[in-house]
Amino acid sequence: MSVEIEVNGIKHKIDAEPETSLLEILRDDLGLTGTKYGCGESQCGACTVLMNGFPIHSCVTQLSDAADSKIVTIEGIEKNGHLHAVQQAFIDEGAMQCGYCVSGMIMAAVGMLNRNPNPNDEEILMRMSGNICRCGSYPRMMAAIKRASRTIRGVK
Amino acid sequence: MSFDPELQTADVEMSRRSLLKVLGGGILVLASVPDAFAWAMSQRGQTLPQKIGAWVHIGPDNKITVLTGKVEVGQNARTSVTQAVVEELRAPLGSVEVVMGDTDLVPYDMGTFGSRTTPTMIPQIRRAAAAAREKLTDLAAKKWGVDRTKIHLSAGKITSGIHSASYGEIAKGQPFDEPISEHVPLTPNKDWTALGHPTQKVGIRDFVTGKHEYTSDLKRPGMLYAKVLRAPSFGATLKSLDTSQAETLAGVRVVHDGDFVAVAAPTRRLAEKALAAIKSQWNEKPGPSSKEIFKLLRGDDKIASSKTPDGAKALTATYTAPYIAHVPLEPRAALAEWDGVKMTVYTGTQRPFGVRPEVATALGIPEKQVRVLVPDTGSGYGGKHSGDAAVEAAKIAKALGKPIKLVWTRVEEFTWAYFRPAGVDEIASAVNPDGKVVVWEFDNYNSGSPGIETPYAVPSPRTDAHRTESPLRQGSYRCLGATFNNFARESHMDELAHEVGMDPLDFRMKNLPADSHLRTVLQAAADRFGWGKEKPAAGHGFGIACGQEKGGSIATVVELSIDSQTKEIQLLRIVNAFECGKILNPDLLKNQVEGAVIMGIGGALFEAIEFANGQILNPHLGRYRVPRYSDIPKIETILLDRPDLGSAGAGESPILAIAPAIGNAIFSATGTRLRALPMGF
Structure with a gap:
């Protein structure tokens, strides 16, 4: 399955099984390791990112559910060297x-x-x-x- | 643990050579002194190195490098080490880099545990830094032909009249191998400008931007992600194995060595898929369950009680604590690389020099062919003494000749790490009507002797820690067994106070020796709390408790309420008073104290591992509750500074008093005494 997602303002085309977790895509495919794995079961929040502005647990969010969405990770909130x-x-x-x-x-x-x-x-x-x-x-x-x-x- | 003294010497030589290669010329100082703790351990039959050390280097580029075997797991040792060097070398914070836990570069260190960094490592690093400062002073005096008393070091500059130079300019090309003088002058704490003052966590910006790389974040070209096939229960052995289906998946490699079976693949999802495709059968054996654990650990040995003196009231009571998990938020992880000769393993561990022989033994190669590096790690709490993930990753990396990353899942971390031991404490005591405790007999089963000695003045107390066979793998934990032993003791002291109708604070004061530090912390916490005031409403309770361990003294007062219908316990206020000698960093100390107290709330009210037949039944955060935001009441913490005393570590002892304070408050609210952790109705 090929899915388009926008991460921190940059559009990416991802080829992976639809059930792949967004966390894995962010960390392994896109190298955005600021988002962490803590439990994989939506219980600890270490993997929290924003999807269309809302905080979600990326470990239980499947790639197919993230299609065409705007994702913001910890790497994406610092603007021009200024911390959020x-x-x-x-x-x-x-x-x-x-x-x-x-x-x-x-x-x-x-x-x-x-x-x-x-x-x-x-x-x-x-x-x-x-x-x-x-x-x-x-x-x-x-x-x-x-x-x-x-x-x-x-x-x- | 075995230890090879020759390797320790080799380490120093090896690391001196590698260091000079890595760091270039300049001033290099090794601090190495006997460690009383290591000596004490060796007296108990453990062969351990009896020296601890650290390197301090000043390079021609003006960079100051400290190399220590301690590691950073959230206790902020990196920051306190930096403060120590900044203090003694009069250097700016940004000029110091601390290399921690790299077994090829740093001197041998037994490990980061037991609250040892502050009392043993910090003084050594101060001495090394002070020696480097004195050497710089001598060199500058010689170079400029002025008296050394006219040399000033400040903010990384050496000056004297018209002369001025950076540390690097003076240190350039100066090999320095002299031993440190016993009498190297340390900066008196009244003159401290770095130590003793709030200093931000070193590198904090990288943590809020996600840039800091934990082990689980590391990557290498050609790296494969690995998964290990887990047995269905503890002690199970492999009966049959079929990996043919997994091996048909393109890019998947299988490693099989006895009962160890693992897969590796270019992506995590492919590795998971391959693991799921493996068919295996196991020989399993039955085992006990958490329901019968206390009976099992206690056994049926008869313990003879001494006679109760005339006129005294006797009390016996039994307390229990279940196995609990450390739940470090970063599960065990490792990245292993094999170059044909040397195995390099990055892993989050509290004992890099303990993991090194573990890996060497597992691979059948000499220890010097193993290098362990510890990136600053997502916490440990005593739970990361072992190198489980490192050994597994190393085995796979050597078998496949590829860099291997292995990150344990939360379920693996809950199941295959080790636990804080379950325990049973039996106390037989007697108290005179005037409130003096006259008999004190304390028997612990399984969870161990730490904190078993009573700090109260009791005539001829008897304490025994009985060893038993634990059905689960057990090990270290923040404050070891002291947390539970202190829970039992401080609960029992409250029960005795009730027996003689005394206020629990007065009762403790009556029985504490005049010079006990606990008196001061108890009074400070009680005063802040307003101990003695009326309870605001029915169902509210106040509880006080104290504890002492590893040079730290804590008192905690708790206010809680219990819903009359649901019996739900709600914490309303926690007041702590803590003393650990001279304070090195009040800001980070307060964070440690409150963090330990919050962790202790979990053990007091929620946490228990359930198991049966060699399986963990609740290996999920949804079924093993740890403290969350909504569990935390208003917390106030008083830090008592004792500039007249040496600094003790503080990562552990503040956890001691919260559980009994909660238990005592529950009794105060309901009249019911809960003697089993976690407490609840």
Whole structure:
């Protein structure tokens, strides 16, 4: 099967079985290894990317379902050398330990803030609870997401 | 683990030679001193090297390179090592590169575990860096003909009056092989500008942009993706095998050696397809299940209890902990390359020098023909001491002569890694009406002796750790068996306080020695929490607990509520006070403390491996619950700095108090004592 997908603004033609996971296409075929494998079962969120603006788990998204969609990965949110507000906030809050979950965390947060730049605590918990940080940096990640929300809204 | 002392010497020579080749001229300092921990292990019959070391190199290009066998698994050792060098060499942060866990380049190191990097490696690196600083001072003084007291080192520059030079200019062409003087002056901590201050995780930008390459991200030209055929249960042996169908798939290669069967293919999906096409039959054997595990581990040995003194109240209780999994978010992974002579393996492990002999033995080649490299890894928590994926990838790579990447699935990680041991703790105690504990007998079964000694002042306590045969593969875990032993002890102390009608904090204070660090952390956490206040509503509970391990002391206070209908436990607030001597990096320390506490919530409330007949029944994150955002209440953490003390590691001990604090809070809310982990109704 040949499928066209746009990844980080670049169109790609992918020849693979329709049930191939988007995660595998991104990591192995396109070399975008910032998106991580954590469980392959949509339980940990390490593989989160944006599909047409919405955060999805790429490990359980089949290539056929990604046809003609616009995908954004962690490699695609930095613009002209400027980090996305969420990336910068993760740095400013030191919101990680081993860092393996961070790509997925950031993409889930970007997807949430795209829809609602001012989520309350309850919404953050709901939207982010599909993402596991086994090192337990959750309090800092919460702080980073709130910081990014303020940056995006232009408030201090 | 076996250890060859001659190889250690060879390592130093080999790495000195390779280093000079790689780094060129300049100043090269080796710090190498006896490691008390290694010595202690050797006294227990383990042959281990008794020295630890690190190289510090200043190159003609001004670059400072540190080489250490420690690895980075999220505990931020890379950052603390960098801070140590920056501090002693008066160098800018960006000028230091730390090479970690490359067995061809770094001096032998037993491994990254036991919270040893901070108390043993950091002082050695400081000494090496300080020696390099003194050497630079001497060289500059000689070059410029000025007194060494007139030489200043600052921000990577050496100056004296009109003279100025970079470190590289002074270090150029200066071989330096002298041993480090015992008396090399270290920067007193009151003058610290790098150590003791918040410093960002080194390389943090690469983690938020996805650029950092973990083992699982590495690629090589011509690389094949491998999958290993797994037995259906532990201990099963191969009865019959048919790989013919897999071998008809174009590009697929099969490796078969005894019970080891693997496939490799140019794409991951083809490798998966080939694996699925293999037909195999196995001889399996029955095994026990998680339902009967505690009975099995406890056995039926009779333990004689001592007599309860007159007037004292006796209490006996049994506590249990199941096997739990580390669940590092990056599963085991390896990339192996064989060039006909040498096997090079990249893998995420806490013990590169432990994996090296594992690989050599598996391949039947000398250890010097194996090089292990450890990219900064997606966590370990004591779960990555072994080289399972490295050995498998190496076997396949050698058989096929192609670079091989092997990444374990989550199910493989849950099943074929090792577990934190399940355990049973029995405590027989007695307490006087005034609250003094007078009898303390503690028997552990299977999960081990760490943390078994009570920090309370009890006359002639008896503690025994009984070895048993574990039906599951078990190994290290954050704080080892201490987490469970401390859970049992701190739960029991609470029970004793209740027996004599005392406040749990007062009861602990009454029984702690006057000089115990636990007194300080308990008081600090209790004060911040407002210990002693009224509970806000029915169904709420407050619990306090403390623990001490590897030089760190933690107290945790928990507030929770329990729904009267559903019996669901909701954590509302956690207050921690932690002390580990002089603080090296308050920001990253706080992150470690809170991370350990959050990990401990999983063991306290959710995590348990279920198994039967050699199979793991819940090897999925959907059936093995780890803490998520919504499980985390407000957490406050007080760090108590002790500039008068050496720095202890902090990656482990903060996990000690959360489980008993939760258990004690559950009792406070309901009057029910839960003695089995994970706790729930």
